[in-house]
Amino acid sequence: AQSVTQLGSHVSVSEGALVLLRCNYSSSVPPYLFWYVQYPNQGLQLLLKYTSAATLVKGINGFEAEFKKSETSFHLTKPSAHMSDAAEYFCAVRPRSGAGSYQLTFGKGTKLSVIP
Amino acid sequence: DTAVSQTPKYLVTQMGNDKSIKCEQNLGHDTMYWYKQDSKKFLKIMFSYNNKELIINETVPNRFSPKSPDKAHLNLHINSLELGDSAVYFCASSQGDRTFADTQYFGPGTRLTVL
Numbered sequence: 001a002q003s004v005t006q007l008g009s010h011v012s013v014s015e016g017a018l019v020l021l022r023c024n025y026s027s028s029v030p031p032y033l034f035w036y037v038q039y040p041n042q043g044l045q046l047l048l049k050y051t052s053a054a055t056l057v058k059g060i061n062g063f064e065a066e067f068k069k070s071e072t073s074f075h076l077t078k079p080s081a082h083m084s085d086a087a088e089y090f091c092a093v094r095p096r097s098g099a100g101s102y103q104l105t106f107g108k109g110t111k112l113s114v115i116p
Numbered sequence: 117d118t119a120v121s122q123t124p125k126y127l128v129t130q131m132g133n134d135k136s137i138k139c140e141q142n143l144g145h146d147t148m149y150w151y152k153q154d155s156k157k158f159l160k161i162m163f164s165y166n167n168k169e170l171i172i173n174e175t176v177p178n179r180f181s182p183k184s185p186d187k188a189h190l191n192l193h194i195n196s197l198e199l200g201d202s203a204v205y206f207c208a209s210s211q212g213d214r215t216f217a218d219t220q221y222f223g224p225g226t227r228l229t230v231l
Contacts, residue, residue, distance in 0.1 A: 034219075036222075038157075041225075042224060042225070043120075043206060043222040043223050043224040043225050044159075044206065044208075044222040045222070046219055046220075046221070049219065088157055090159065094218075102147055102149075102164045102171065102210075102212055102218075103149070103161045103164050103171065104161065104220060105161070106158070106159040106160070108156070108157070108158050109157045109158070109159075111157075
């Protein structure tokens with residue numbers, strides 16, 4: 001079964017500083033990888049996804065993520081944090097084939113706080 | 117227009133009651149899902165459903181059942197509610213074609229509180 005680990009349940013950065021949120025997956029075949037954001041009391045919004053076309057994926061709101069097969073990672077970054085980035089961020093995986101290939105498996109989430 | 121909508125947004129009820137949460141999508145998607153988010157924000161798939169296939173997460177109690185009157189709707193029925201059912205429930209939809217392009221779109225969530 002596939003799983004995804006997000007290191008750090010809570011990350012705090014200063015406004016204008018680099019944002020780095022970590023995600024590692026475990027599966028023998030690289031899955032499809034996603035980052036979602038959840039603002040307070042809202043549903044999940046897709047930030048970006050990795051589909052194997054390019055290892056560096058650009059998403060909305062200035063976020064990007066790099067797929068590294070050797071490290072089984074898909075870390076999310078943003079060069080300069082903005083107050084509006086404060087939210088919960090979820091990494092998710094979906095297998096490329098087989099049973100459950102419809103379904104997303106989520107990490108436990110990382111809460112990002114931005115300090116003025 | 118809201119792509120994936122859920123009603124109600126908040127639901128407070130007593131233990132033992134039966135309740136339903138409605139979900140509608142206007143994206144023309146073939147597959148819909150229900151997720152449960154617990155108090156620690158952990159999201160877990162409960163069901164995925166299209167007109168050909170229902171996949172049930174084996175950990176979901178049979179008190180929970182999805183009902184789909186048509187392709188645009190997937191309602192969640194919960195019988196004999198328990199305290200542990202308190203959570204936020206999210207509906208989602210996608211094309212369900214299992215390709216890389218298949219992206220799930222989420223509703224705003226329904227916060228269920230069982231007293």
